[in-house]
Amino acid sequence: MSSLALTPFKAGLFVGKGIIVTGGGTGLGYAIAKELVSLGAKVVIAARRIDVLEAAASELNKSSQRGGKIYVCQCNVRNEDDIQKLVTFALETMGRIDGLVNNAGGQFVSPVENISARGFKAVVETNLLSCFMLSKEIYNRWWSLQEDSKTSGSIVNIILANKNGFPMMAHSGAARAGVENLTKSMALEWIGRGVRVNCVAPGIIYTESGFANYGEMAGAFLSSVLPCIPAHRCGTAEEVSSLVVFLLSDAAVYITGQNMGVDGGMGQGTIPLRPQDHGASLLPVYGELPMKARL
Numbered sequence: 001m002s003s004l005a006l007t008p009f010k011a012g013l014f015v016g017k018g019i020i021v022t023g024g025g026t027g028l029g030y031a032i033a034k035e036l037v038s039l040g041a042k043v044v045i046a047a048r049r050i051d052v053l054e055a056a057a058s059e060l061n062k063s064s065q066r067g068g069k070i071y072v073c074q075c076n077v078r079n080e081d082d083i084q085k086l087v088t089f090a091l092e093t094m095g096r097i098d099g100l101v102n103n104a105g106g107q108f109v110s111p112v113e114n115i116s117a118r119g120f121k122a123v124v125e126t127n128l129l130s131c132f133m134l135s136k137e138i139y140n141r142w143w144s145l146q147e148d149s150k151t152s153g154s155i156v157n158i159i160l161a162n163k164n165g166f167p168m169m170a171h172s173g174a175a176r177a178g179v180e181n182l183t184k185s186m187a188l189e190w191i192g193r194g195v196r197v198n199c200v201a202p203g204i205i206y207t208e209s210g211f212a213n214y215g216e217m218a219g220a221f222l223s224s225v226l227p228c229i230p231a232h233r234c235g236t237a238e239e240v241s242s243l244v245v246f247l248l249s250d251a252a253v254y255i256t257g258q259n260m261g262v263d264g265g266m267g268q269g270t271i272p273l274r275p276q277d278h279g280a281s282l283l284p285v286y287g288e289l290p291m292k293a294r295l
């Protein structure tokens, strides 16, 4: 499903630690879980499709080192009851929670004017509300109760590179911008409890599962978009997971409230999904624009 982790971290870095990775059965989440379990972590992977999670767990457990173990929990992150059950399950199985990766997420392609209110809400719930609900639930039921000042938690929120908006996926752009700001607020409120909160903003990362959601559009998208990425290629899931694992680890103990891109030089700029074709609008009001200066 996924190639080797890139981590340079020392073996056993996460021995005894418990981490939750939402959307951990596929794509980026799978790569993150794989790297963690190979470093000795206990990891709960959570998503809606239990069959996908179970298949992933049996593969991932083959990468386990030093007591690392994968547990699975069915959870729709849009549902608060499911979120509460996930935290109960994680505490029962792992005995503790040291890290959370809010990775489950997604959206659909549509111009703003065609998105229904329910569709917009569904995307906001999937990407933003879920992050708030799960982070808060773990804070209230675990991190806020720890007396030992050396006990710390780390939350990594996966968003996406959309500093300049996200045409054709505006609902997701808005939700992810919300996650970035929520990250900064949680980072400042919870620093006194030793909880760090950061974002990782991937650019275009080739994951079979992720791109499968877009059917035939994905091929056309990739060929038009690759020249716009300074690296001239997509990233890989492992190139994202190495940063996520670093942020989860104590090596990042002085880093909180940040948003870091993994985007092949895009500077977290907008993923260039083309706006709908249009004739040259916004023509210059004064003077003529030479033809070669137009698309």
Ligand SMILES: CCCCCCC/C=C/C(=O)SCCNC(=O)CCNC(=O)[C@H](O)C(C)(C)COP(=O)(O)OP(=O)(O)OC[C@H]1O[C@@H](n2cnc3c(N)ncnc32)[C@H](O)[C@@H]1OP(=O)(O)O
Pocket: 105, 106, 107, 108, 109, 110, 116, 117, 118, 119, 120, 122, 123, 126, 160, 203, 204, 210, 211, 213, 214, 217, 218, 221, 271
């Ligand atoms: C072209 C290539 C682009 C590449 C981009 C590269 C960068 C980004 C990559 C990634 O993010 S990869 C990960 C991708 N994975 C996913 O997107 C999966 C998760 N997505 C979803 O589950 C859905 O998109 C969802 C909307 C978040 C949830 O859908 P669900 O069907 O479960 O929602 P409901 O509550 O049933 O429906 C609510 C509402 O939403 C409307 N809707 C759902 N899908 C679409 C669609 N494809 N087009 C238009 N509208 C959609 C649905 O119709 C409902 O609205 P109403 O019809 O009732 O008004």
Ligand SMILES: NC(=O)C1=CN([C@@H]2O[C@H](COP(=O)(O)OP(=O)(O)OC[C@H]3O[C@@H](n4cnc5c(N)ncnc54)[C@H](OP(=O)(O)O)[C@@H]3O)[C@@H](O)[C@H]2O)C=CC1
Pocket: 022, 023, 024, 025, 026, 027, 028, 029, 046, 047, 048, 049, 050, 052, 075, 076, 077, 078, 103, 104, 105, 106, 107, 126, 158, 159, 160, 161, 201, 202, 203, 204, 205, 206, 207, 209, 210, 211, 213
């Ligand atoms: N690949 C890319 O280029 C980029 C990806 N991202 C983001 O990275 C994250 C991972 O993407 P990627 O691995 O590529 O794609 P995937 O489609 O493989 O991952 C999405 C995961 O989220 C889970 N998920 C979706 N909705 C829910 C829900 N309501 N409740 C629980 N789990 C849910 C899915 O599992 P299930 O369907 O079983 O619930 C799936 O495992 C996503 O947030 C994505 O938007 C950001 C930038 C670029």
